[in-house]
Amino acid sequence: MAHTTAPPAFPMERDARCPFDPPSALLDLQQSAPITRVRIWNGSEPWLVTRHEDIRAVLSHPAISSDTDNPDFPHQSAAIQARRKRAKSFFTSDGPVEHDEPRRVLARDFTAKRMQALREHIQTITDKLLDDMLAGPKPVDLVEAFALPVPSLMICELLGVPYSAQDSFHSLTKAFVDRASTPEDTVAATDQLLELLSGLLDKKVTEPADDLLSRLAQEQLKPGIRSLDELAKMALLLLTAGHETSANMIALGTAALLTHPDQLEKVRSTDDPALIASTVEELLRYLTVVHSGLRRVAGEDIQIGGRLIRKGEGIICPIDTANWDASAFETDATLPADDLDVTRPARHHLAFGFGVHQCLGQQLARVELQVVFSTLFRRIPTLALAEPLGDIHFKHDMSIYGAHSLLVTW
Amino acid sequence: MKIHIDEAKCVGGGQCVVAAPEVFDQRDEDGVAFLLMENPGSELHASVQEAALLCPAVAIAVAER
Ligand code: HEM
Numbered sequence: 001m002a003h004t005t006a007p008p009a010f011p012m013e014r015d016a017r018c019p020f021d022p023p024s025a026l027l028d029l030q031q032s033a034p035i036t037r038v039r040i041w042n043g044s045e046p047w048l049v050t051r052h053e054d055i056r057a058v059l060s061h062p063a064i065s066s067d068t069d070n071p072d073f074p075h076q077s078a079a080i081q082a083r084r085k086r087a088k089s090f091f092t093s094d095g096p097v098e099h100d101e102p103r104r105v106l107a108r109d110f111t112a113k114r115m116q117a118l119r120e121h122i123q124t125i126t127d128k129l130l131d132d133m134l135a136g137p138k139p140v141d142l143v144e145a146f147a148l149p150v151p152s153l154m155i156c157e158l159l160g161v162p163y164s165a166q167d168s169f170h171s172l173t174k175a176f177v178d179r180a181s182t183p184e185d186t187v188a189a190t191d192q193l194l195e196l197l198s199g200l201l202d203k204k205v206t207e208p209a210d211d212l213l214s215r216l217a218q219e220q221l222k223p224g225i226r227s228l229d230e231l232a233k234m235a236l237l238l239l240t241a242g243h244e245t246s247a248n249m250i251a252l253g254t255a256a257l258l259t260h261p262d263q264l265e266k267v268r269s270t271d272d273p274a275l276i277a278s279t280v281e282e283l284l285r286y287l288t289v290v291h292s293g294l295r296r297v298a299g300e301d302i303q304i305g306g307r308l309i310r311k312g313e314g315i316i317c318p319i320d321t322a323n324w325d326a327s328a329f330e331t332d333a334t335l336p337a338d339d340l341d342v343t344r345p346a347r348h349h350l351a352f353g354f355g356v357h358q359c360l361g362q363q364l365a366r367v368e369l370q371v372v373f374s375t376l377f378r379r380i381p382t383l384a385l386a387e388p389l390g391d392i393h394f395k396h397d398m399s400i401y402g403a404h405s406l407l408v409t410w
Numbered sequence: 411m412k413i414h415i416d417e418a419k420c421v422g423g424g425q426c427v428v429a430a431p432e433v434f435d436q437r438d439e440d441g442v443a444f445l446l447m448e449n450p451g452s453e454l455h456a457s458v459q460e461a462a463l464l465c466p467a468v469a470i471a472v473a474e475r
Pocket residue numbers: 090091092103155237238241242243245246249289290294295350351352353354356357358359360361362364365
């Protein structure tokens with residue numbers, strides 16, 4: 001059959017009137033052409049895979065590659081390509097030596113049970129931030145006062161990044177997610193952050209404390225197992241992956257609950273940890289803040305959903321769209337996948353990805369979100385948006401979705 | 411029910427521990443999953459099946475017998 005129409009351009013835009021919905025063009029493609037070519041910024045035409053089942057198959061396929069140095073890798077933009085190159089780590093590599101081993105060096109600090117043990121501490125941080133917020137003027141920007149500080153304080157504490165360095169790290173990581181950043185911007189920000197983290201690692205060789213950077217300095221750097229450069233890149237990955245995502249989930253999740261009063265009521269009136277846990281899974285599914293599509297390249301010819309994808313072809317997996325796939329989440333006709341329902345069994349969502357690169361920090365993120373959503377509406381039962389939904393500046397322009405600011409009152 | 415964890419594949423994200431905390435835990439040294447019991451009772455079978463389904467590395471094999 002002759003190829004007559006050019007592939008659609010990706011990314012597609014969300015409808016500004018439905019700020020929580022994935023782009024409708026993607027939901028349409030999920031029905032009409034679940035595996036199809038799209039055209040991206042550099043003129044290449046990777047595959048776009050939109051169904052839940054097919055994305056699971058791509059991301060867990062042994063021949064799929066995350067190697068961002070592969071010339072066929074379908075990058076998000078020139079700026080992100082430049083940053084990935086400068087900060088290359090196990091996140092953007094494949095295989096037992098370049099991915100699995102370094103990931104395991106970090107994994108023990110993020111196990112499910114260790115993260116459970118942090119719950120009380122996260123509760124203390126959450127309560128303190130809410131005390132300060134309640135004592136201040138209103139309306140207040142929830143992002144600045146609460147959503148950003150909770151995960152930032154946590155990841156900085158775990159790593160051992162001093163409070164004094166946190167401001168510079170915030171402004172530098174902003175350049176990473178801004179779709180308007182140039183390659184020069186992102187590389188310069190990466191260099192500064194790597195310098196900051198190398199300095200800390202170096203210092204912790206002789207002055208260890210009880211934190212993750214000290215453990216890396218003592219167990220990896222001092223005996224010469226991994227270089228300062230590699231360890232700084234691993235630390236940078238944790239810093240950047242660990243705060244924007246969770247912060248956006250907190251702000252966006254609050255906005256979603258405040259605009260779904262029946263769901264909010266269930267959350268506000270419960271003290272059942274199981275309902276809080278399912279609320280968090282449902283918010284992760286419904287909002288899927290990692291909304292730019294996970295990127296891969298086929299390392300061999302592979303079969304996905306009955307279609308042949310050839311070695312060297314790029315693949316984009318929009319997990320936001322997969323998480324609205326009715327065939328995976330509409331277990332019951334009264335529970336459409338495009339509704340927010342905090343009682344839905346949603347644990348099989350792909351908000352943390354799937355396959356060997358599935359989020360390493362997911363158990364930390366879960367505990368943070370569970371503490372936040374079980375506390376916020378209980379402490380402030382009258383919490384309300386201080387601006388109409390239509391006036392909120394959502395992050396259409398960022399590679400992680402969320403709200404630039406969220407004015408709330410009580 | 412017989413459960414097998416492929417340690418070489420495990421990426422230590424802890425999905426199995428969240429799904430079936432009675433059955434799975436993670437090693438202190440590298441986060442790799444291990445079994446807390448060899449033969450979970452029938453009341454745990456559904457959560458073990460869920461753990462296998464959620465495992466991102468497809469490292470958990472379950473055989474009913
Ligand atoms: C709600 C919050 C979060 C969301 C939605 C999220 C989402 C994701 C997603 C989708 C991936 C996979 C990307 C891919 O396969 O291409 C990922 C990977 C990763 N995340 Fe998260 N994340 C969150 C919080 C965190 C936190 C708190 C940390 C750190 C402590 C973290 C650390 C990582 C790391 C290190 C990876 C790379 C894993 C690998 O390549 O093996 N994330 N995350």
